[in-house]
Amino acid sequence: MSPLQGFTDNPFETRSDLVRAAVSLLSALEPYKSKCNARIKIHSATAAGFDETAAQLEGFARPLWVVPFLLNESASGIVDFESWIHGLKAGTDPKSAEYWGDLGDFDQRMVEMESIACALLAKPDSIIQSFSDEQKTNLTNWLRQINHNRMPQNNWLWFRVFVNLALVKSLGVLQDELQAQIDQDLKTLDSFQLGEGWSSDGQWGAERKQADYYSGSFAIQFAQLLYIRFAGNEDEARTEMYRQSARDFGATFWRYFDQHGAAIPFGRSMTYRFAFAAFWSAVACAGIELPAPLNNVGVVKGLLLRHLRWWSKRPDIFNADGTLNIGFTYPNMYLSENYNSPQSVYWCLKSFIVLMLPGEHDFWAAEELPHPSLLSSTPTLPQVQVIWPPRHILCNTPEHHFLLSSGQMTRKSHKAREAKYGKFAYSSAFGFSVPCGPLLEQLAPDSTLSVSHDGGDTWKVRAEPQDERVLPTKVSATPHRVLALASEWRPWKYLDISITTVLVPLMETLPGWHVRIHRVKLKNFDRSSLCDNMLDIIDSGFALDAETAQGGFITNTEAFLGTENGCCVDATGCLLRSRAGTVGIVDLTPQTDFQVSKQGNSQIQSKAFMLRADSNTNLIASRTFIPSVRHTLLPSASEITEVKQVTRDRELWLATGVFAVAGSAGIDQQAVLNMWRHQPGLRVGVVDGELEVSVL
Missing domain, CATH: 2.70.98 (Beta-galactosidase; Chain A, domain 5)
Structure with missing residues (x-):
């Protein structure tokens, strides 16, 4: 395997460092974009359990966790960020050869809608300002399909919540048309709560008892924090509940990270790698004040940046062309799930959502503080x-x-x-x-x-x-x-x-x-x-x-x-x-x-x-x-x-x-x-x- 310049040589100390790392990760994808930019297929013949179109949609959609926040960066000469705008138009156009296709029940396309929806919620003007009325209609119609097909009753419900929020807030769909579905999904999601800020990935019971990184960074807790960011002013009771969940969860979740930034691998989807730290990134975006020993933004900043540094010292996570491989610290198909295509790994970019915060934000100005167990202000923390x-x-x-x-x-x-x-x-x-x-x-x-x-x-x-x-x-x-x-x-x-x-x-x-x-x-x-x-x-x-x-x-x-x-x-x-x-x-x-x-x-x-x-x-x-x-x-x-x-x-x-x-x-x-x-x-x-x- 080969190191990836911009990532494996990155000190991960400043916002500019994260921008450089994100650009390096995205630049490796450039050669694999389709003609109309709506699909990305990494040079690998391995397959996931869903169809190839959805797999290539993964390659397009998952970088959207960071693309909207790089549109105005000076690095635009290295990566063609506008190509994602062109790809979004082509992928949602039924007349295009690169149309992503109509949805069916339990369709992987539902998962990829989340990053598209959150990009629209975070930077609507930057994304759709060049869309014609017909292109907006295409995008709206394609996203609305998520409301007409069955989906698993687990973290996937969050994807539909964000899609419907984006339809209302960014694409002008009447809220009355979608609010009932949003309320129903949120009610089900809230029923997954286990206490102390934790949620299970679906109902805790005889079929599954799962409370892993989906409950913290990959989907559920991460999604609750983004909901605070995007809808907090309109759903104050629920968002206050999510704020308290984040406080309770964060009070113990830091223990899953060691003093050097390594997280304890546990549960499924280990190939998402540094998505482990996405919770800390989303905490910063939602402006949550956590309890001691996390009651300083510098502690949260340290938990995020040390984790990225730990991964920067693992060059075997990259293929020779700079793309991420399926595996953990080295390429390994034994650990993969049936839903892991070569493009799936880019869910790791959820940890870069902190780039939503502009350079003048307090998060970037804060001094990075050590691991909570090393803070002199908390000498009595139990081991x-x-x-x-x-x-x-x-x-x-x-x-x-x-x-x-x-x-x-x-x-x-x-x-x-x-x-x-x-x-x-x-x-x-x-x-x-x-x-x-x-x-x-x-x-x-x-x-x-x-x-x-x-x-x-x-x-x-x-x-x-x-x-x-x-x-x-x-x-x-x-x-x-x-x-x-x-x-x-x-x-x-x-x-x-x-x-x-x-x-x-x-x-x-x-x-x-x-x-x-x-x-x-x-x-x-x-x-x-x-x-x-x-x-x-x-x-x-x-x-x-x-x-x-x-x-x-x-x-x-x-x-x-x-x-x-x-x-x-x-x-x-x-x-x-x-x-x-x-x-x-x-x-x-x-x-x-x-x-x-x-x-x-x-x-x-x-x-x-x-x-x-x-x-x-x-x-x-x-x-x-x-x-x-x-x-x-x-x-x-x-x-x-x-x-x-x-x-x-x-x-x-x-x-x-x-x-x-x-x-x-x-x-x-x-x-x-x-x-x-x-x-x-x-x-x-x-x-x-x-x-x-x-x-x-």
Whole structure:
């Protein structure tokens, strides 16, 4: 891959820097414009699940998140910004060879209407001043189609809201004709709210429990802020509600960004990349005053600009021609969704909406301030915080920036949905991995459980957790209780197995560590349907970049003293070190004091190992190793002699310590080893039917 001048060499400090970056991103698209400028097709043969015309419309429409704010910039000699005006005319003209087509139900064209509508709302005169009456009519008629076709009941409803606002405010359609539809859509969208400023992407329920970056920057919260900007004076009650939502949401959303600007990848549409920060851009545009520690526009400015700087140091996001590729830090089709065309990635330009603010605006004059965790005015900020609407515990610790997760899922047909929503932990330093096939190495099951009942021929990874809840846990030598997350998972519908897992963040007392306690219940098994190895359970830690600075793989070593990288495995633990940092896992089951029934634990064989994941499965590193522990539940003597008998119910308990320190933390190697050696001890019991966990 090649660096993109104007972006990868950009300091991202001033408005002019953002203009330069936007121009560089758009200039790479110039060779791929169609004759009438209504379509853009990047030089790639990959396809999305919708038709090619809609895919090429994506290429035209998504740059409109920034084009209107560059029309009067001196860089117009590099990029032909007027071509987007010509393209808008051709794309909405039914007589044009480049007409975008009539809409159908659930049509991708609805999505692309959002950026067109917001451009019209932000800069109506600049866009339509050269339109003839017929061209205005064409544009109006094409946009109005969104009201006559069915759409998903999720973030898409915001697209229709903005289209109807643009029809009224910019194209002269009577408000009475469209207000009922606007009101209905806003009422549905508001029903997605989960509290604390969060919204789910659709109704939270049995089919989906999703509260990810769509809830923050890609669509919903981002859209609420633009609604304040475009319609705040006409819908004061709702916009005040959205202002409060932004305040509540922003008060915790900053925790998803580390001190260097990296965001924790989680959920779907990771290829939208720096759209993670679009919320901060929209906060500035809406003029929202956030609560402490964000009660200075310089803090918001820093969150946005540091994130863009982090991406500027990732040149592999660009193809050789300067266009963005599908992937995260490098090109990767495994993580893509069925709705990702080569042009889809330009939704990242939502983060550049801040260019709506003119150069003399206070935002640009404000001094950029550090990450909230580094502000001297907020020394008492907790490093670990439960954020309940998304069922996350955010861990903003110096050693490692990550989140613990329980409770999210979707039954929608998103690729790698189990990996994107069902893992125990997600990290800004180590990313997460997505599957490329059914074998264990292809599943790349970092930070999750994998189970098999057929000797490892097939595997199930954690998905669709249920009964999520917060549990207080006791930690010795501290005056307070640590809040943990608990949830239950049933791997198979046809077998009565349930696994309840408690995730306990310990990094405030034991830096680098969190623990997982698994309660496995097995009921009414017919042994004739199972292999000799009754059940295999693999618990895995964070995936680590497996390459050395010289381009080789990290190798086995007996000790880490004086070594920069290596892999050390013994009977109970696995520790890996590379240029990316240090990760490890240890089976704590033998030294855990289980004050509960442990039926079946005597038949468990456990072994730590290093899993070599298939290449290109991790979002951040293309070659990774995963520290893991494998538990095999063996049949009892009675089950061996009477294979067809129904086994008695069993309950077994497992405990795992997971360790991680990011290389970016800059911690001395010996100090990291000392942290690894300070492994936690646990006491686990059941009180009134509820797990009680104490850390010794």
